[in-house]
Amino acid sequence: MSNIAAARIQREFKEVVKCDEAAKCAIKVEMVDSDCMELRGEIAGPPDTPYEGGNFILEIKIPETYPFNPPKVRFVTKIWHPNISSKTGAICLDILKDQWAAAMTLRTVLLSLQALLAAAEPDDPQDAVVAKQYKEDPQAFEDTARHWAQVYAQAPCNNPGCSAKVNQLVDMGFTETASREALSMHSWDVEKAVEYLMS
Protein backbone atom coordinates (compact mmCIF):
# COMPACT_ATOMS: atom_id res chain seq x y z
CA MET A 1 0.00 0.00 0.00
CA SER A 2 1.29 3.40 -0.90
CA ASN A 3 2.44 5.69 1.88
CA ILE A 4 -0.19 8.29 1.14
CA ALA A 5 -3.01 5.74 1.31
CA ALA A 6 -1.74 4.19 4.55
CA ALA A 7 -1.17 7.55 6.20
CA ARG A 8 -4.56 8.79 5.13
CA ILE A 9 -6.41 5.70 6.35
CA GLN A 10 -4.69 5.79 9.73
CA ARG A 11 -5.67 9.41 10.13
CA GLU A 12 -9.22 8.84 8.97
CA PHE A 13 -9.50 5.84 11.25
CA LYS A 14 -8.66 8.06 14.21
CA GLU A 15 -11.07 10.69 12.94
CA VAL A 16 -13.93 8.17 12.99
CA VAL A 17 -12.97 6.83 16.42
CA LYS A 18 -12.93 10.32 17.92
CA CYS A 19 -15.95 11.78 16.14
CA ASP A 20 -19.25 12.72 17.78
CA GLU A 21 -21.16 10.13 15.78
CA ALA A 22 -18.92 7.37 17.15
CA ALA A 23 -19.60 8.59 20.69
CA LYS A 24 -23.31 8.19 19.96
CA CYS A 25 -22.60 4.69 18.56
CA ALA A 26 -23.94 5.74 15.16
CA ILE A 27 -20.82 4.82 13.17
CA LYS A 28 -17.83 2.64 13.92
CA VAL A 29 -14.78 1.34 12.08
CA GLU A 30 -12.31 -1.46 12.82
CA MET A 31 -9.09 -2.57 11.20
CA VAL A 32 -9.29 -6.03 9.64
CA ASP A 33 -5.65 -6.39 8.67
CA SER A 34 -2.55 -4.61 9.91
CA ASP A 35 -1.72 -2.88 6.62
CA CYS A 36 -5.02 -0.96 6.49
CA MET A 37 -6.09 -2.46 3.16
CA GLU A 38 -9.33 -3.76 4.59
CA LEU A 39 -11.60 -2.32 7.24
CA ARG A 40 -14.87 -3.24 8.81
CA GLY A 41 -17.41 -0.48 9.15
CA GLU A 42 -20.56 -0.43 11.15
CA ILE A 43 -23.51 1.94 10.93
CA ALA A 44 -26.60 2.13 13.08
CA GLY A 45 -29.99 2.15 11.35
CA PRO A 46 -31.23 5.75 11.43
CA PRO A 47 -34.19 6.55 13.70
CA ASP A 48 -37.69 6.66 12.18
CA THR A 49 -36.71 4.27 9.41
CA PRO A 50 -37.39 0.54 9.05
CA TYR A 51 -33.70 0.05 9.86
CA GLU A 52 -33.96 1.66 13.33
CA GLY A 53 -32.25 -0.37 16.02
CA GLY A 54 -30.28 -2.46 13.52
CA ASN A 55 -26.52 -2.64 13.18
CA PHE A 56 -25.20 -2.90 9.65
CA ILE A 57 -21.73 -4.26 8.95
CA LEU A 58 -19.79 -3.00 5.95
CA GLU A 59 -16.79 -4.39 4.14
CA ILE A 60 -14.44 -1.57 3.18
CA LYS A 61 -11.55 -2.28 0.82
CA ILE A 62 -9.00 0.44 0.28
CA PRO A 63 -7.41 0.57 -3.17
CA GLU A 64 -3.69 1.18 -3.61
CA THR A 65 -4.53 4.50 -5.25
CA TYR A 66 -6.58 5.79 -2.30
CA PRO A 67 -7.62 8.60 -1.83
CA PHE A 68 -7.57 9.35 -5.54
CA ASN A 69 -9.97 6.48 -6.13
CA PRO A 70 -12.92 5.62 -3.86
CA PRO A 71 -12.90 2.81 -1.31
CA LYS A 72 -14.83 -0.31 -2.34
CA VAL A 73 -17.71 -0.64 0.10
CA ARG A 74 -20.27 -3.43 0.37
CA PHE A 75 -22.93 -4.33 2.94
CA VAL A 76 -22.02 -7.57 4.68
CA THR A 77 -25.27 -7.53 6.64
CA LYS A 78 -28.15 -8.43 4.36
CA ILE A 79 -30.45 -5.46 3.85
CA TRP A 80 -33.67 -4.65 1.98
CA HIS A 81 -33.13 -1.28 0.34
CA PRO A 82 -33.68 0.02 -3.23
CA ASN A 83 -30.08 1.17 -3.69
CA ILE A 84 -28.42 -1.87 -2.17
CA SER A 85 -28.38 -5.33 -3.71
CA SER A 86 -30.36 -7.75 -1.54
CA LYS A 87 -28.13 -10.55 -2.84
CA THR A 88 -24.58 -9.22 -2.71
CA GLY A 89 -24.75 -6.03 -0.68
CA ALA A 90 -23.36 -3.95 -3.58
CA ILE A 91 -24.15 -0.26 -3.12
CA CYS A 92 -25.36 2.24 -5.66
CA LEU A 93 -24.12 5.58 -4.40
CA ASP A 94 -22.58 8.25 -6.61
CA ILE A 95 -19.79 9.20 -4.19
CA LEU A 96 -18.52 5.63 -4.27
CA LYS A 97 -18.27 5.87 -8.05
CA ASP A 98 -17.66 8.83 -10.32
CA GLN A 99 -18.56 11.50 -7.77
CA TRP A 100 -15.77 10.48 -5.41
CA ALA A 101 -13.30 13.21 -4.49
CA ALA A 102 -10.08 12.92 -2.55
CA ALA A 103 -11.40 15.33 0.07
CA MET A 104 -13.90 12.71 1.24
CA THR A 105 -13.07 10.41 4.15
CA LEU A 106 -14.18 7.18 5.83
CA ARG A 107 -16.32 9.27 8.13
CA THR A 108 -18.13 11.04 5.28
CA VAL A 109 -18.62 7.72 3.50
CA LEU A 110 -20.18 6.09 6.57
CA LEU A 111 -22.40 9.11 7.19
CA SER A 112 -23.46 9.18 3.53
CA LEU A 113 -24.42 5.53 3.72
CA GLN A 114 -26.41 6.21 6.83
CA ALA A 115 -28.14 9.05 5.00
CA LEU A 116 -28.84 6.66 2.13
CA LEU A 117 -30.65 4.35 4.55
CA ALA A 118 -32.78 7.28 5.66
CA ALA A 119 -33.48 8.56 2.14
CA ALA A 120 -33.47 6.02 -0.67
CA GLU A 121 -33.17 7.06 -4.28
CA PRO A 122 -35.52 4.64 -6.03
CA ASP A 123 -34.89 6.21 -9.44
CA ASP A 124 -31.30 5.09 -9.42
CA PRO A 125 -31.80 1.65 -8.01
CA GLN A 126 -29.30 -1.09 -7.47
CA ASP A 127 -32.02 -3.63 -6.77
CA ALA A 128 -34.86 -3.27 -9.27
CA VAL A 129 -37.23 -5.61 -7.37
CA VAL A 130 -36.87 -3.67 -4.15
CA ALA A 131 -37.20 -0.36 -5.97
CA LYS A 132 -40.46 -1.44 -7.61
CA GLN A 133 -41.88 -2.44 -4.24
CA TYR A 134 -40.66 0.79 -2.65
CA LYS A 135 -42.58 2.81 -5.20
CA GLU A 136 -45.67 0.66 -5.66
CA ASP A 137 -46.28 -0.89 -2.25
CA PRO A 138 -44.62 1.25 0.43
CA GLN A 139 -46.22 -0.67 3.30
CA ALA A 140 -44.89 -4.01 2.07
CA PHE A 141 -41.50 -2.39 1.54
CA GLU A 142 -41.42 -1.09 5.09
CA ASP A 143 -42.51 -4.44 6.55
CA THR A 144 -39.86 -6.27 4.55
CA ALA A 145 -37.07 -3.83 5.38
CA ARG A 146 -37.99 -3.98 9.05
CA HIS A 147 -38.15 -7.78 9.01
CA TRP A 148 -34.73 -8.04 7.34
CA ALA A 149 -33.24 -5.59 9.83
CA GLN A 150 -34.62 -7.69 12.65
CA VAL A 151 -33.37 -11.01 11.25
CA TYR A 152 -29.98 -9.88 9.97
CA ALA A 153 -29.14 -6.69 11.87
CA GLN A 154 -30.46 -7.47 15.36
CA ALA A 155 -33.15 -4.80 15.28
CA PRO A 156 -35.94 -5.28 17.86
CA CYS A 157 -38.75 -7.55 16.71
CA ASN A 158 -42.09 -5.88 16.20
CA ASN A 159 -43.63 -7.67 13.26
CA PRO A 160 -44.16 -11.35 14.08
CA GLY A 161 -46.36 -11.78 10.95
CA CYS A 162 -43.39 -11.97 8.59
CA SER A 163 -41.52 -14.53 10.68
CA ALA A 164 -44.65 -16.69 10.84
CA LYS A 165 -44.89 -16.69 7.03
CA VAL A 166 -41.22 -17.59 6.67
CA ASN A 167 -41.68 -20.49 9.09
CA GLN A 168 -44.72 -21.63 7.12
CA LEU A 169 -42.52 -21.99 4.00
CA VAL A 170 -39.68 -23.57 5.95
CA ASP A 171 -42.15 -26.21 7.14
CA MET A 172 -42.88 -26.92 3.49
CA GLY A 173 -39.22 -27.83 3.01
CA PHE A 174 -37.70 -24.65 1.57
CA THR A 175 -34.61 -23.10 3.13
CA GLU A 176 -35.12 -20.14 5.40
CA THR A 177 -33.13 -17.71 3.24
CA ALA A 178 -34.85 -18.71 0.02
CA SER A 179 -38.26 -18.51 1.70
CA ARG A 180 -37.55 -15.06 3.06
CA GLU A 181 -36.32 -13.80 -0.32
CA ALA A 182 -39.30 -15.23 -2.18
CA LEU A 183 -41.77 -13.73 0.29
CA SER A 184 -39.99 -10.38 0.25
CA MET A 185 -40.01 -10.23 -3.55
CA HIS A 186 -43.74 -10.97 -3.64
CA SER A 187 -44.75 -8.58 -0.87
CA TRP A 188 -45.48 -11.44 1.58
CA ASP A 189 -48.00 -13.14 -0.67
CA VAL A 190 -47.46 -16.78 0.41
CA GLU A 191 -49.09 -18.26 -2.68
CA LYS A 192 -46.95 -16.26 -5.13
CA ALA A 193 -43.81 -16.96 -3.12
CA VAL A 194 -44.42 -20.71 -3.24
CA GLU A 195 -45.14 -20.50 -6.96
CA TYR A 196 -41.86 -18.65 -7.43
CA LEU A 197 -39.91 -21.20 -5.37
CA MET A 198 -41.40 -24.11 -7.29
CA SER A 199 -40.70 -22.65 -10.74
Added chain:
Amino acid sequence: MSTFSLQIQISTGDCLNVDVSDTWTIRKLKTEINKQVKEDTTSAPDPNRSDDHDGAAVWPNLRLVLSGRELHDEFTIQECNLRQHSIIHAIITVKNDKGIEKPSRKSYTSLESSISDHRPHFYVFCKMCADVRLGKLRVCCQQCQAATFIVEQDPTCWDDVLRPMRIHGTCQSDGCHGNTAEFYFKCASHKTSLMERAAVLYLIKTNTQHVSCITCTDTSDPVLIFPCQQSHAICIPCFTSYSSTKLNERQFIQTPQYGYTIGCVAGCENSFIQEIHHFRLMGQQQYEKYHRFATEECLLQSGDVLCPNAGCGEGLSIPDMQIRKIHCKTCKFLFCRHCLLEYHSGECYQQLENPSGGATAGDLIDPVQAERARWEREARETIRKTTKPCPKCKVPVERNSGCMHMACPRPNCNFEWCWICQKEWNLNCTADHWFG
Protein backbone atom coordinates in the same frame (compact mmCIF):
# COMPACT_ATOMS: atom_id res chain seq x y z
CA MET B 1 25.99 39.40 7.63
CA SER B 2 26.89 37.08 4.81
CA THR B 3 29.36 37.25 2.00
CA PHE B 4 28.93 35.80 -1.44
CA SER B 5 29.90 36.26 -5.03
CA LEU B 6 28.02 38.37 -7.59
CA GLN B 7 28.41 38.16 -11.31
CA ILE B 8 28.62 41.50 -13.09
CA GLN B 9 27.74 41.44 -16.77
CA ILE B 10 29.13 44.59 -18.31
CA SER B 11 27.58 46.08 -21.42
CA THR B 12 30.96 45.94 -23.16
CA GLY B 13 30.56 42.15 -23.08
CA ASP B 14 33.01 41.60 -20.25
CA CYS B 15 32.04 39.73 -17.15
CA LEU B 16 33.52 39.80 -13.67
CA ASN B 17 32.88 38.27 -10.28
CA VAL B 18 32.84 40.43 -7.20
CA ASP B 19 32.87 39.08 -3.65
CA VAL B 20 30.47 41.17 -1.64
CA SER B 21 28.90 41.39 1.77
CA ASP B 22 25.15 41.94 2.05
CA THR B 23 25.64 45.09 4.12
CA TRP B 24 27.46 46.85 1.32
CA THR B 25 25.78 49.73 -0.42
CA ILE B 26 25.42 49.78 -4.17
CA ARG B 27 27.84 52.75 -4.17
CA LYS B 28 30.47 50.56 -2.55
CA LEU B 29 29.77 47.82 -5.09
CA LYS B 30 30.28 50.27 -7.92
CA THR B 31 33.56 51.39 -6.42
CA GLU B 32 34.63 47.77 -6.13
CA ILE B 33 33.72 47.11 -9.76
CA ASN B 34 35.73 50.12 -10.86
CA LYS B 35 38.63 48.96 -8.74
CA GLN B 36 38.61 45.50 -10.28
CA VAL B 37 38.30 46.81 -13.81
CA LYS B 38 41.23 49.08 -13.22
CA GLU B 39 43.38 46.20 -11.98
CA ASP B 40 42.33 44.00 -14.86
CA THR B 41 42.85 46.48 -17.64
CA THR B 42 46.12 48.31 -17.47
CA SER B 43 46.42 48.78 -21.20
CA ALA B 44 43.85 48.93 -24.03
CA PRO B 45 42.22 52.34 -23.82
CA ASP B 46 38.47 52.24 -23.56
CA PRO B 47 36.47 54.93 -25.35
CA ASN B 48 33.93 55.06 -22.52
CA ARG B 49 36.58 55.58 -19.94
CA SER B 50 37.07 58.94 -18.34
CA ASP B 51 40.52 60.38 -17.80
CA ASP B 52 42.50 57.71 -16.08
CA HIS B 53 44.30 58.98 -13.05
CA ASP B 54 44.82 57.49 -9.60
CA GLY B 55 41.78 57.47 -7.32
CA ALA B 56 39.23 58.33 -9.99
CA ALA B 57 36.59 55.86 -11.11
CA VAL B 58 37.08 54.19 -14.45
CA TRP B 59 33.38 54.51 -15.18
CA PRO B 60 31.88 57.28 -13.09
CA ASN B 61 28.51 56.84 -14.78
CA LEU B 62 28.30 53.15 -14.10
CA ARG B 63 24.70 52.03 -13.62
CA LEU B 64 23.58 48.68 -12.33
CA VAL B 65 20.38 46.93 -13.41
CA LEU B 66 18.70 43.86 -11.95
CA SER B 67 15.33 42.51 -13.01
CA GLY B 68 14.27 45.67 -14.78
CA ARG B 69 15.19 47.96 -11.90
CA GLU B 70 18.12 50.26 -11.55
CA LEU B 71 19.98 49.73 -8.30
CA HIS B 72 20.52 53.09 -6.67
CA ASP B 73 23.60 54.01 -4.70
CA GLU B 74 21.98 54.34 -1.27
CA PHE B 75 20.56 50.85 -1.08
CA THR B 76 22.34 47.91 0.42
CA ILE B 77 22.89 44.63 -1.33
CA GLN B 78 20.49 42.96 1.09
CA GLU B 79 17.75 45.50 0.40
CA CYS B 80 18.12 44.87 -3.31
CA ASN B 81 17.46 41.16 -2.82
CA LEU B 82 20.80 40.13 -4.29
CA ARG B 83 21.85 36.58 -3.65
CA GLN B 84 24.59 34.15 -4.51
CA HIS B 85 24.93 33.80 -8.32
CA SER B 86 22.78 36.85 -9.06
CA ILE B 87 23.77 38.40 -12.35
CA ILE B 88 23.83 42.18 -12.33
CA HIS B 89 23.93 44.08 -15.58
CA ALA B 90 26.27 47.04 -15.63
CA ILE B 91 25.70 49.79 -18.15
CA ILE B 92 28.54 52.13 -18.92
CA THR B 93 27.16 55.12 -20.64
CA VAL B 94 27.73 58.81 -20.78
CA LYS B 95 24.27 59.70 -21.99
CA ASN B 96 21.65 60.17 -19.35
CA ASP B 97 18.51 60.66 -21.37
CA LYS B 98 17.00 57.24 -21.55
CA GLY B 99 14.20 57.82 -19.11
CA ILE B 100 15.76 56.66 -15.89
CA GLU B 101 14.12 57.85 -12.74
CA LYS B 102 16.30 59.93 -10.47
CA PRO B 103 17.46 58.09 -7.41
CA SER B 104 14.88 58.51 -4.71
CA ARG B 105 15.11 57.39 -1.15
CA LYS B 106 11.91 55.45 -0.95
CA SER B 107 12.44 51.92 0.16
CA TYR B 108 13.59 49.61 -2.56
CA THR B 109 10.99 47.10 -3.68
CA SER B 110 12.26 44.37 -5.86
CA LEU B 111 9.95 42.88 -8.47
CA GLU B 112 9.63 39.79 -6.37
CA SER B 113 8.63 41.40 -3.14
CA SER B 114 6.16 43.65 -4.92
CA ILE B 115 4.04 40.57 -5.70
CA SER B 116 4.22 39.21 -2.19
CA ASP B 117 6.01 40.11 0.99
CA HIS B 118 7.11 36.58 1.58
CA ARG B 119 10.33 35.32 0.12
CA PRO B 120 11.34 32.98 -1.36
CA HIS B 121 8.36 33.02 -3.56
CA PHE B 122 8.74 31.63 -7.05
CA TYR B 123 9.09 27.98 -7.94
CA VAL B 124 10.38 26.69 -11.24
CA PHE B 125 11.01 23.36 -12.80
CA CYS B 126 14.76 23.31 -13.50
CA LYS B 127 15.73 20.87 -16.22
CA MET B 128 19.31 20.83 -15.01
CA CYS B 129 18.32 19.88 -11.45
CA ALA B 130 15.43 17.78 -12.81
CA ASP B 131 13.35 19.00 -9.90
CA VAL B 132 11.30 21.82 -8.47
CA ARG B 133 13.54 24.64 -7.33
CA LEU B 134 13.22 28.13 -6.05
CA GLY B 135 13.18 30.45 -9.00
CA LYS B 136 13.99 34.05 -9.63
CA LEU B 137 12.11 36.44 -11.82
CA ARG B 138 14.09 38.27 -14.44
CA VAL B 139 13.23 40.72 -17.15
CA CYS B 140 14.69 41.53 -20.53
CA CYS B 141 13.88 43.59 -23.57
CA GLN B 142 11.33 41.78 -25.72
CA GLN B 143 13.01 43.10 -28.85
CA CYS B 144 16.74 42.54 -28.31
CA GLN B 145 16.55 40.14 -25.34
CA ALA B 146 19.14 42.19 -23.44
CA ALA B 147 18.75 42.21 -19.69
CA THR B 148 19.66 45.89 -19.54
CA PHE B 149 16.03 46.86 -19.53
CA ILE B 150 14.40 49.18 -17.03
CA VAL B 151 10.69 48.80 -16.38
CA GLU B 152 8.33 51.76 -15.99
CA GLN B 153 6.16 50.03 -13.44
CA ASP B 154 6.35 46.82 -11.45
CA PRO B 155 4.22 43.84 -12.32
CA THR B 156 1.49 43.48 -9.74
CA CYS B 157 -0.04 40.16 -10.66
CA TRP B 158 0.75 36.92 -12.44
CA ASP B 159 -0.89 38.11 -15.62
CA ASP B 160 1.56 41.01 -15.82
CA VAL B 161 4.39 38.49 -15.78
CA LEU B 162 2.95 35.61 -17.77
CA ARG B 163 1.19 37.49 -20.54
CA PRO B 164 3.20 39.45 -23.09
CA MET B 165 2.94 43.18 -23.81
CA ARG B 166 1.63 44.24 -20.42
CA ILE B 167 4.63 45.96 -18.85
CA HIS B 168 6.63 48.63 -20.64
CA GLY B 169 9.94 50.28 -20.03
CA THR B 170 13.13 51.35 -21.75
CA CYS B 171 15.85 49.21 -23.17
CA GLN B 172 19.27 50.55 -22.25
CA SER B 173 21.13 48.72 -25.01
CA ASP B 174 22.77 50.88 -27.61
CA GLY B 175 20.68 51.17 -30.72
CA CYS B 176 17.67 49.31 -29.36
CA HIS B 177 14.39 51.13 -29.05
CA GLY B 178 12.53 48.26 -27.39
CA ASN B 179 9.91 49.40 -24.92
CA THR B 180 8.22 46.14 -23.92
CA ALA B 181 9.35 43.96 -21.07
CA GLU B 182 9.64 40.21 -21.33
CA PHE B 183 9.64 38.30 -18.06
CA TYR B 184 11.26 34.96 -17.51
CA PHE B 185 12.44 32.75 -14.69
CA LYS B 186 15.69 31.14 -13.70
CA CYS B 187 16.65 28.46 -11.26
CA ALA B 188 18.00 30.11 -8.12
CA SER B 189 19.87 27.11 -6.79
CA HIS B 190 22.87 27.20 -9.09
CA LYS B 191 24.80 29.46 -11.37
CA THR B 192 23.00 29.97 -14.64
CA SER B 193 24.05 31.26 -17.99
CA LEU B 194 22.47 34.45 -19.34
CA MET B 195 20.10 32.66 -21.69
CA GLU B 196 19.10 29.79 -19.42
CA ARG B 197 15.44 29.81 -18.52
CA ALA B 198 13.21 27.63 -16.38
CA ALA B 199 9.46 27.01 -16.60
CA VAL B 200 7.67 28.76 -13.78
CA LEU B 201 5.28 26.59 -11.79
CA TYR B 202 3.00 29.37 -10.72
CA LEU B 203 0.53 27.12 -8.89
CA ILE B 204 3.26 26.18 -6.42
CA LYS B 205 3.48 28.58 -3.53
CA THR B 206 5.30 29.04 -0.29
CA ASN B 207 2.96 27.81 2.40
CA THR B 208 2.80 31.09 4.29
CA GLN B 209 -0.75 30.37 5.44
CA HIS B 210 0.24 27.01 6.97
CA VAL B 211 -2.66 25.25 5.29
CA SER B 212 -2.74 21.48 5.40
CA CYS B 213 -2.76 19.29 2.31
CA ILE B 214 -6.27 18.38 1.21
CA THR B 215 -5.14 14.81 0.59
CA CYS B 216 -2.77 13.76 3.37
CA THR B 217 -3.61 16.61 5.80
CA ASP B 218 0.08 17.20 6.54
CA THR B 219 1.23 20.79 6.59
CA SER B 220 4.22 21.02 4.32
CA ASP B 221 6.00 23.61 2.25
CA PRO B 222 5.72 24.43 -0.60
CA VAL B 223 2.20 23.53 -1.67
CA LEU B 224 0.37 23.52 -4.96
CA ILE B 225 -2.81 25.61 -5.03
CA PHE B 226 -5.44 24.43 -7.49
CA PRO B 227 -6.99 27.17 -9.61
CA CYS B 228 -10.44 26.46 -8.16
CA GLN B 229 -12.59 28.97 -6.35
CA GLN B 230 -11.78 27.44 -2.98
CA SER B 231 -8.02 27.45 -3.73
CA HIS B 232 -7.50 23.94 -2.39
CA ALA B 233 -3.92 23.19 -1.39
CA ILE B 234 -2.15 19.90 -2.00
CA CYS B 235 1.40 18.97 -1.00
CA ILE B 236 3.89 18.11 -3.73
CA PRO B 237 4.15 14.34 -3.03
CA CYS B 238 0.34 14.04 -3.02
CA PHE B 239 0.07 16.04 -6.25
CA THR B 240 2.63 13.74 -7.84
CA SER B 241 0.66 10.64 -6.81
CA TYR B 242 -2.61 12.23 -7.82
CA SER B 243 -1.51 13.15 -11.31
CA SER B 244 0.32 9.85 -11.82
CA THR B 245 -2.72 7.83 -10.71
CA LYS B 246 -5.03 9.79 -12.96
CA LEU B 247 -2.61 9.57 -15.87
CA ASN B 248 -2.15 5.81 -15.54
CA GLU B 249 -5.91 5.36 -15.53
CA ARG B 250 -6.27 7.72 -18.48
CA GLN B 251 -8.46 10.00 -16.42
CA PHE B 252 -6.94 13.18 -17.79
CA ILE B 253 -9.40 15.19 -19.83
CA GLN B 254 -8.78 16.60 -23.28
CA THR B 255 -10.01 20.19 -23.04
CA PRO B 256 -10.27 22.58 -25.98
CA GLN B 257 -8.69 25.47 -24.06
CA TYR B 258 -5.90 23.88 -22.04
CA GLY B 259 -5.21 20.54 -23.72
CA TYR B 260 -4.81 17.29 -21.80
CA THR B 261 -5.19 18.09 -18.12
CA ILE B 262 -6.84 17.44 -14.75
CA GLY B 263 -8.67 19.56 -12.22
CA CYS B 264 -8.72 19.95 -8.46
CA VAL B 265 -8.44 16.76 -6.45
CA ALA B 266 -11.69 17.68 -4.69
CA GLY B 267 -13.53 17.70 -8.00
CA CYS B 268 -14.15 21.47 -8.08
CA GLU B 269 -15.52 23.10 -11.21
CA ASN B 270 -13.29 25.22 -13.44
CA SER B 271 -10.14 24.00 -11.80
CA PHE B 272 -8.14 22.71 -14.76
CA ILE B 273 -4.39 23.09 -14.55
CA GLN B 274 -3.42 25.32 -17.45
CA GLU B 275 0.36 25.24 -17.33
CA ILE B 276 1.34 21.70 -18.29
CA HIS B 277 4.86 22.05 -16.89
CA HIS B 278 3.29 21.32 -13.51
CA PHE B 279 2.99 17.72 -14.70
CA ARG B 280 6.78 17.57 -14.81
CA LEU B 281 6.49 16.91 -11.08
CA MET B 282 5.54 13.34 -12.01
CA GLY B 283 9.10 12.66 -13.14
CA GLN B 284 10.63 12.35 -16.57
CA GLN B 285 9.17 8.95 -17.46
CA GLN B 286 5.63 9.85 -16.49
CA TYR B 287 5.95 13.24 -18.17
CA GLU B 288 6.90 11.52 -21.42
CA LYS B 289 3.92 9.22 -20.98
CA TYR B 290 1.77 12.28 -20.40
CA HIS B 291 2.84 13.66 -23.76
CA ARG B 292 2.24 10.33 -25.46
CA PHE B 293 -1.27 10.00 -24.01
CA ALA B 294 -2.06 13.63 -24.80
CA THR B 295 -1.04 13.13 -28.43
CA GLU B 296 -3.08 9.94 -28.65
CA GLU B 297 -6.16 11.55 -27.16
CA CYS B 298 -5.79 14.48 -29.51
CA LEU B 299 -5.49 12.15 -32.53
CA LEU B 300 -8.52 10.14 -31.44
CA GLN B 301 -10.57 13.31 -31.08
CA SER B 302 -9.77 14.37 -34.60
CA GLY B 303 -10.93 11.00 -35.93
CA ASP B 304 -7.52 9.46 -36.48
CA VAL B 305 -6.68 5.91 -35.48
CA LEU B 306 -3.79 4.51 -33.50
CA CYS B 307 -2.05 1.39 -34.67
CA PRO B 308 -3.19 -1.39 -32.28
CA ASN B 309 -0.10 -3.49 -32.82
CA ALA B 310 1.83 -4.29 -29.64
CA GLY B 311 4.49 -1.67 -28.98
CA CYS B 312 3.58 0.46 -31.99
CA GLY B 313 0.72 2.92 -31.37
CA GLU B 314 1.53 5.04 -34.42
CA GLY B 315 -1.08 7.72 -35.12
CA LEU B 316 -2.60 7.24 -38.56
CA SER B 317 -4.76 9.80 -40.29
CA ILE B 318 -7.19 8.20 -42.71
CA PRO B 319 -10.00 10.73 -43.07
CA ASP B 320 -12.11 8.54 -45.38
CA MET B 321 -14.29 6.66 -42.89
CA GLN B 322 -15.28 4.16 -45.59
CA ILE B 323 -11.78 2.72 -45.57
CA ARG B 324 -11.76 -0.18 -43.15
CA LYS B 325 -8.46 -1.78 -44.12
CA ILE B 326 -5.65 0.19 -42.49
CA HIS B 327 -2.00 -0.36 -43.11
CA CYS B 328 0.39 0.99 -40.47
CA LYS B 329 3.26 2.67 -42.26
CA THR B 330 5.57 2.26 -39.29
CA CYS B 331 5.22 -1.40 -38.26
CA LYS B 332 3.49 -2.62 -41.46
CA PHE B 333 0.62 -4.11 -39.42
CA LEU B 334 -2.60 -4.50 -41.40
CA PHE B 335 -5.72 -4.04 -39.28
CA CYS B 336 -9.46 -3.46 -39.34
CA ARG B 337 -10.58 0.04 -38.43
CA HIS B 338 -13.64 -1.18 -36.53
CA CYS B 339 -12.47 -4.08 -34.38
CA LEU B 340 -8.79 -3.02 -34.29
CA LEU B 341 -7.78 -6.62 -34.84
CA GLU B 342 -5.79 -8.04 -37.71
CA TYR B 343 -7.50 -7.23 -40.99
CA HIS B 344 -10.18 -9.71 -41.97
CA SER B 345 -12.38 -10.03 -45.01
CA GLY B 346 -16.17 -9.96 -44.84
CA GLU B 347 -18.42 -7.84 -42.63
CA CYS B 348 -17.02 -6.50 -39.35
CA TYR B 349 -19.47 -6.95 -36.52
CA GLN B 350 -17.75 -4.41 -34.33
CA GLN B 351 -19.12 -1.52 -36.39
CA LEU B 352 -18.71 1.66 -34.39
CA GLU B 353 -21.77 3.68 -33.49
CA ASN B 354 -19.63 6.75 -33.59
CA PRO B 355 -16.84 6.18 -36.07
CA SER B 356 -14.86 9.19 -34.88
CA GLY B 357 -14.20 7.65 -31.50
CA GLY B 358 -11.71 4.90 -32.31
CA ALA B 359 -9.47 3.87 -29.45
CA THR B 360 -6.27 2.10 -28.71
CA ALA B 361 -6.26 -1.35 -27.22
CA GLY B 362 -5.27 -1.69 -23.58
CA ASP B 363 -4.21 0.89 -21.03
CA LEU B 364 -7.63 1.80 -19.68
CA ILE B 365 -7.66 -1.33 -17.62
CA ASP B 366 -5.01 -2.36 -15.12
CA PRO B 367 -1.97 -0.44 -16.34
CA VAL B 368 0.47 -3.18 -15.37
CA GLN B 369 -1.48 -5.71 -17.31
CA ALA B 370 -1.79 -3.33 -20.20
CA GLU B 371 1.91 -2.58 -20.24
CA ARG B 372 2.68 -6.27 -20.47
CA ALA B 373 0.11 -6.57 -23.18
CA ARG B 374 2.26 -4.47 -25.43
CA TRP B 375 4.68 -7.34 -25.58
CA GLU B 376 2.80 -10.48 -24.74
CA ARG B 377 0.18 -12.03 -26.87
CA GLU B 378 -0.98 -14.09 -23.90
CA ALA B 379 -1.74 -11.03 -21.81
CA ARG B 380 -3.59 -9.50 -24.71
CA GLU B 381 -5.67 -12.62 -24.75
CA THR B 382 -6.41 -12.15 -21.01
CA ILE B 383 -7.53 -8.61 -21.65
CA ARG B 384 -9.74 -9.82 -24.47
CA LYS B 385 -11.33 -12.37 -22.15
CA THR B 386 -11.77 -10.15 -19.08
CA THR B 387 -12.99 -7.00 -20.79
CA LYS B 388 -15.76 -5.87 -23.06
CA PRO B 389 -15.32 -2.95 -25.40
CA CYS B 390 -17.24 0.24 -24.74
CA PRO B 391 -19.99 0.11 -27.41
CA LYS B 392 -19.20 3.68 -28.41
CA CYS B 393 -15.44 4.10 -28.39
CA LYS B 394 -14.32 0.45 -28.27
CA VAL B 395 -11.91 0.88 -25.41
CA PRO B 396 -11.66 -2.37 -23.40
CA VAL B 397 -13.40 -1.99 -20.05
CA GLU B 398 -13.13 -4.31 -17.09
CA ARG B 399 -16.08 -4.78 -14.73
CA ASN B 400 -14.62 -5.48 -11.30
CA SER B 401 -17.69 -5.17 -9.06
CA GLY B 402 -21.12 -3.66 -8.69
CA CYS B 403 -23.98 -3.61 -11.11
CA MET B 404 -24.28 -4.08 -14.88
CA HIS B 405 -24.64 -0.36 -15.48
CA MET B 406 -21.30 0.60 -16.99
CA ALA B 407 -19.89 4.02 -17.73
CA CYS B 408 -16.96 4.20 -20.14
CA PRO B 409 -13.92 5.16 -18.03
CA ARG B 410 -12.47 7.35 -20.78
CA PRO B 411 -13.38 10.85 -19.57
CA ASN B 412 -13.91 12.06 -23.10
CA CYS B 413 -16.39 9.25 -23.82
CA ASN B 414 -18.35 8.52 -20.60
CA PHE B 415 -20.85 6.47 -22.58
CA GLU B 416 -23.34 4.65 -20.31
CA TRP B 417 -23.93 1.10 -21.36
CA CYS B 418 -25.12 -2.32 -20.23
CA TRP B 419 -22.51 -5.01 -19.58
CA ILE B 420 -24.94 -7.73 -20.73
CA CYS B 421 -26.57 -6.14 -23.79
CA GLN B 422 -23.42 -4.20 -24.79
CA LYS B 423 -25.68 -1.36 -25.84
CA GLU B 424 -26.67 1.98 -24.39
CA TRP B 425 -28.19 1.58 -20.90
CA ASN B 426 -31.97 1.69 -21.00
CA LEU B 427 -35.02 1.11 -18.81
CA ASN B 428 -35.24 -2.54 -19.82
CA CYS B 429 -31.77 -3.12 -18.45
CA THR B 430 -32.87 -1.57 -15.13
CA ALA B 431 -35.96 -3.73 -14.97
CA ASP B 432 -34.62 -7.06 -16.23
CA HIS B 433 -30.97 -7.53 -15.48
CA TRP B 434 -29.73 -4.58 -13.43
CA PHE B 435 -27.93 -7.04 -11.36
CA GLY B 436 -27.12 -9.76 -13.88
